Amino acid sequence: MSDVVITTFLIISLFAFLGSGVWIGLTLAGVAWIGMELLSSRPAGDAMAITIWGAASSWTLTALPLFVWMGEILFRTKLSESMFRGLAPWVNALPGRLLHTNILGSTIFAAVSGSSAATCATIGKMSIPELTKRGYPPEKIVGSLGGASTLGLLIPPSIIMIVYGVAAEVSIAKLFVAGVLPGLLLASLFSGHLMIWALLNPDKVPRGDIRMSLKEKLSESRHLIPVVLLIGGVIGTIYTGIATATEAAAVGVVGSLVLSAAQGSLSWATFRDSLLGATRLYCMIALILAGAAFLTLAMGYIGLPRHLAEFVAGLNLSPGALLLALALFYIVLGCFLDGISMIVLTMGVILPTITAAGIDLIWFGIFLVIVVEMAQITPPVGFNLFVLQGMTQREITWIAKVCMPYFFIMVLAVLLLWWFPQIVSWLPAQM
Template sequence: MNDLLITGLLIVSLFLLLGSGVWIGLTLTGVAWIGMELFSSRPAGDAMALTIWGSASSWTLTALPLFIWMGEILFRTRLSESMFRGLAPWVNALPGRLLHTNIIGSTIFAAVSGSSAATCATIGKMTIPELTRRGYPPEKIVGSLGGASTLGLLIPPSIIMIVYGVAAEVSIAKLFVAGVIPGLMLAALFSGAIVVWALLNPQAVPQSDGSLSFMDKLRESRHLIPVVLLIGGVIGTIYSGIATATEAAAVGVVGALILSASQRSLNWQSFRDALLGATRLYCMIALILAGAAFLTLAMGYIGLPRHLAEFVASLNLSPGVLLIALALFYILLGCFLDGISMIVLTMGVVLPTVQAAGIDLVWFGIFIVIVVEMAQITPPVGFNLFVLQGMTRRDIDWIAKACLPYFFLMVLAIALLYWFPALVTWLPSRM
C-alpha cells in the first residue's frame, strides 16, 4: 500500500475520532494503534506501554506542571491590579494612553504565567472594565488585549515552549532565552500600532485624568516590585546558569506562594483551587503528549516521516518557501485545534523535513510559537477569542475582527525573524 493511501487512511481515522468527541490524547493513541496494527510488524500493545511510560516519566517534563501551578497561584492574587497601578502613570504621556497597559501588562504577566489564556483572563479582568469606564473604544480595548495576551506563549516561561522542547528534544532553557527578544519586539510592534492609530484618530482617545510628578510616578511604581522580583527569580536563574528550566519552575512556584501570602490572598481554598486547576490542565496536556509520543513512534515504524521528508526534499523548496508553506498549514490547523495539540500532532512529521532543510531547531521553535499565537486569535477555535467572549459577551466574529490587526503584526514579526535570525539565536548562543 503506498504512502499516500496510508496517510489518507490515518488522517480520516484522526478526524473521525476527533469529530466523534473522543479526547485528543486518546485520539492520537487510537490512530497510532491503527497504524501499527495494520502497517507494522511491531506489536502495538508493547510499543504503546513503553512509549507512554517513557513520555510520562520524562524529567524534562517536570517543569510543565510547575509552571502551570505557578500561573494558577498568580491568577488568584491581586497581581494584575498592582501592575495597573504601577504602569498607568508612565503610559499617560504616550499616544493611545492607557491602552498601552494592555500591552505592557500582558508582557509582564506573560513572564510569570506561561499561558496565553491566563494572561488574557487576568489582565482583561482588570483593564476591560477600567478602560471601558474611561471611554476608550471597545474594539481597541478588546483587540489590544487579545493580541498582546498571546505573548503568554512567547515570553518565557512558556508552557508551549516546554511541549515543543520535549517533542523536538531541544534545550528548554535555550528556547526560553530565545523567546525574550522576539517577545519584546512583538510587544513593541503592538504598542507602535496603538501609537499610529492614536495619532491618526486623536479624537477617539479620552483625555488624561491629570499628570503626576516624577516622584509620584516612582511611588506608584513600587507596586511593580513583586512581579519584577518574581520574573528576575525565574528568568535570571535560567540565564545565569544557576538553575535548569525545571529548577527555575520550582523557584517560580515558591515565589508565587510568597507573593500570594504577602498579598493575603493565600488561604486553604485558593491553594486548593490552584493545585486542582494545575492538576486538571496538566493531566490533559500529559495525555496529549503521551498519545503524540506513541503516534510519533508509529509513524517512525511505518516510515511516513522519512518518506515525507524525502518527498519535500525532492521538491527542492528553499527554506523560505518551506516556512511559508508551514505557516499557512499551521494557521489553517489552528482554526480547529489548540496550540499544544497542533505541535504534538505534527512534530513527528514536520521535524525531519525542517532538519533536512537546514533550519535551526531553536529558531524553528520560536517560529512555531508565533504561528500558534496567531492561531489563538483565529476563529473558530481561537482560545483567546473564547476568553474575551466570556468577559465581554460580544460576538466571536466582532472580537476576531478587533484582533485582526495584531494577526498581521505577527506576520510581520515572522518576516523580521526570517530576515534577521540573530534576533532569536543571539541570546541562546551566549549561554
C-alpha cells in the same frame, strides 16, 4: 497508500472526533490508535500505554504544573491586581491601553518559563478576569493573549531551542542570544497591531484612568515591586545556574505564597482553591500532552513526517522558495504534532538540505521556532488554543479566529528576518 490519502484520512478522523464532543486529549489518542492499527504493523495497545506513561512522568514537564499553580496563586490574591495597578499608568497613554499588559506580561514571563503553554496559562489567569472586569472586548483579550504567549518558545530560556541546538549541533547559548531581538520584535509588532486596532475602533476601548504626572506614575509603580521581585527571583535562579527551570518554578510557587501572605491575601481558602484550580487546568493540559505524544509516535511509525520532509528536500528549490516550502510544511505538520516532535522527527532529513542551500543554522533555528509558534495557534492541534479553551470555555473555532491576526504578524516577522538577517545574527556575533 499515498501520503495525501493518509493525511486526508487523519484530518477527517480528527475533525469527526472533535465535532462529536470527544475530549481533545482522547481525540488525539484515538486518531493515533486508528492510524497505527490501520497503517502500521506495530500493535497500538502497548505502544499507547508506554507512550502515555512516559509523557505523564516526564521530569522536564514538571515545571508546567508549578508555573500554572503560580499563576493561580497570583490570580486569587492581590498580586495580579497589584500588577495591573502598577502597569496601568504606563500603558494607559497607548492606544489599546491595558490590552498591552497581555503583551508585556507574556514577554516578561516568557523569560521565566520557556513554555508557551505555561505563559498562556499563567498570564491568562491574571489578565482575562481583570481585563474582562474593565470592559475590554473578549476577542481582543483572548487573541492578544494567545498570540503573545507563543513568545514562550522564542525568548530564552526555551526548551525547543535546546532540542534544535542538540539536533543541529550548534551553540545553544548562541541560539538563546539570537532569540532575544526577534522576540522583542514580535512583542513590538503585537503591540503595534493593538494600537492600530484601537485607533480604528476607539469606541471599543474603555476609558483610561485619570492622567497622572511622572511622579504619580512612579508612585503607582511601587505596586509592581512584588511581581518584579518574584519574576526576578525566578529568572535569576535560572540564569545564574542556581536552579533548573523546574526548580525555578518551585521557587516561583514558594515566592508567590510568601508575597501573598505578606500582603495579607493568603488564606486557607485561597490556598486550597489555587491548588485545585491548578490541578484541574494541568490535568486538562496533561491529557492533551499524552494524546499528542501518542499521535507523535503513531506519525513516526506511519512515516508521514519523514516522507513529507524527503519530498520537500527533493524539490531542489532556491533558498527563499525552500524556506517558504518548509514554513508551509511545518505549519501543516503542526496540525498534528507538537513543536518538539516536529523538530525531532524531521531534522535528520531537513538539515542537510538547509546546509546545502547555504542557510545559517542559527538563523534557521530562529526561523523554525517562529514557524512552530504559528502552529501553537493553528487548529486543530494548536496547543495554546486548547489552553485558552480550558480557561474561557469558548469554542475552539472562535479562539482560532481571534488569534488569526497574530498568525499573520508572525508571518510578517519571518519576512523581516529574511530581509534583515542581522536581527538574528548581530547579538550572537558579539559573543
